[in-house]
Amino acid sequence: KKRIVSGVQPTGNLHFGNYLGAIKQWVDNQDKYDNFFFVVDLHAITVPQDPKNLKAGVINAAATYLAAGIDPEKSKVFVQSHVGAHAELTWLLTCATPINWLEKMIQFKEKKTKQGENVGTGLLTYPVLMASDILLYRPDLVPVGEDQRQHLELTRDLARRFNDQFCKRRRKTFKDPQALIVKEGARVMSLTDGTSKMSKSDPVEGSRINLTDSPDVIAKKLRRCKTDMHQGLEWDNPDRPECTNLLTIYQAVTGKTREEVSLEVGDMSWGTFKPLLADATVEHLRPLQARYKDILEDRSYLNKVLRDGAEAADEVASETLGWAKEAMGISSLK
Numbered sequence: 001k002k003r004i005v006s007g008v009q010p011t012g013n014l015h016f017g018n019y020l021g022a023i024k025q026w027v028d029n030q031d032k033y034d035n036f037f038f039v040v041d042l043h044a045i046t047v048p049q050d051p052k053n054l055k056a057g058v059i060n061a062a063a064t065y066l067a068a069g070i071d072p073e074k075s076k077v078f079v080q081s082h083v084g085a086h087a088e089l090t091w092l093l094t095c096a097t098p099i100n101w102l103e104k105m106i107q108f109k110e111k112k113t114k115q116g117e118n119v120g121t122g123l124l125t126y127p128v129l130m131a132s133d134i135l136l137y138r139p140d141l142v143p144v145g146e147d148q149r150q151h152l153e154l155t156r157d158l159a160r161r162f163n164d165q166f167c168k169r170r171r172k173t174f175k176d177p178q179a180l181i182v183k184e185g186a187r188v189m190s191l192t193d194g195t196s197k198m199s200k201s202d203p204v205e206g207s208r209i210n211l212t213d214s215p216d217v218i219a220k221k222l223r224r225c226k227t228d229m230h231q232g233l234e235w236d237n238p239d240r241p242e243c244t245n246l247l248t249i250y251q252a253v254t255g256k257t258r259e260e261v262s263l264e265v266g267d268m269s270w271g272t273f274k275p276l277l278a279d280a281t282v283e284h285l286r287p288l289q290a291r292y293k294d295i296l297e298d299r300s301y302l303n304k305v306l307r308d309g310a311e312a313a314d315e316v317a318s319e320t321l322g323w324a325k326e327a328m329g330i331s332s333l334k
C-alpha cells in the first residue's frame with residue numbers, strides 16, 4: 001500500500017474547508033493507503049495561543065478525526081509533539097535550509113503583513129517543521145487543500161537538497177512525496193466572500209461552517225451567507241464565486257456528481273436552494289456530531305488511541321531521524 005501523511009492545526013474549530021480539503025478525503029481513502037494522521041500542535045504555536053485553548057483544541061481535533069470516520073485500527077492517529085523526532089529533525093533540516101526559500105513562502109508573507117513587528121521566528125521556519133512532519137514517514141502522498149501546495153513543493157526541494165548534499169555514497173534518507181489535492185473542495189471559500197478562502201482566522205464567525213455547529217447555527221449561517229442577483233444556479237461562472245462554492249458544499253454533503261447537482265438545483269432560486277443546502281449539511285454532519293460527543297465523553301479511549309498512535313509513529317519516525325543524523329555526522333557513540 002502507498003503511504004499517506006497529513007495533519008490539521010488544532011486552533012479554533014475545524015471547518016468545512018478542513019473537512020473537504022483534507023479530512024473527508026483521508027476518510028474516503030482510508031482503506032486504500034497506509035495512513036498517518038496527526039494534530040499539529042507545534043505548528044499552532046507559530047502564532048500566539050492561549051495554552052488552555054490549545055490543550056483543549058488538540059483533544060477536539062483528534063476527536064473530530066475519529067468522529068469523521070478515521071479508524072485507529074486502520075490509521076495511526078497521534079499528536080505531533082508526542083513524537084519527539086518532529087522537533088529534532090526540524091533543527092537538522094533548518095540548518096540545511098536556505099533562508100530565502102522560507103522568506104518567499106506566500107503564507108509567511110501574508111501572516112507577516114498581518115502581525116507586523118511581532119512576527120515570531122517560528123512563522124518563518126514553519127515550513128521546515130511541516131517538511132519534517134512529512135519526510136519522517138517517507139510517504140508517497142500528502143492529501144492537503146490547495147493552500148498547502150507551496151509548502152509541499154518546498155518539502156520536496158528540501159528532501160532533494162538533503163539527499164544530494166548528504167547521501168552521495170549512502171542510501172537516500174528521504175523519499176520524494178507528492179501532494180494529493182482533491183478536484184472539488186480543495187479550496188472552499190468563505191460564506192461571506194466567495195473570493196477569499198474559508199479560514200479559522202477570519203474574524204467573521206458567519207464566514208465558515210464549523211463541523212460542530214448546531215443545526216440552527218448552520219441554517220442561520222447559510223440563510224445569511226452571500227449570494228447574488230442572477231437567475232438559477234450554475235457552476236464555474238467567474239462572476240458567481242459564491243454560487244460555485246455553495247454548489248460544491250452541496251455536492252460534497254449529498255455525495256452527488258456535478259451533473260446530478262446541476263439537474264436537481266439548476267433552476268432553483270436562492271430562496272429554495274438555501275434551506276435544501278442547510279438540511280443536507282445538517283444531515284451529513286449528524287452522525288459525525290453524535291460520535292464527536294461520545295468520543296469526548298470517554299477520554300480514556302481517546303488517550304489510548306493517541307498513545308498507541310504516537311508509539312507506532314515513533315517507530316518509523318525514529319528510524320528516519322537516525323538516518324538523517326547519521327548522514328549529517330550527528331551520530332551516536334559507536
Ligand code: TYM
Binds near residue numbers: 009019043188
Ligand atoms: P491547516 O490546519 O491550515 O489546514 C488543514 C487542512 O485543511 C486544508 N484547508 C482547506 N482546504 C480547502 N479549503 C479551505 N478553505 C481550507 N482551509 C484549510 C489545508 O489545506 C490542510 O490540508 N501546515 C498545515 C498542517 C500541516 C500538515 C503537515 C499537513 C502541518 N504539517 C504535514 C500535511 C502534512 C496547516 O496549517 O493546515
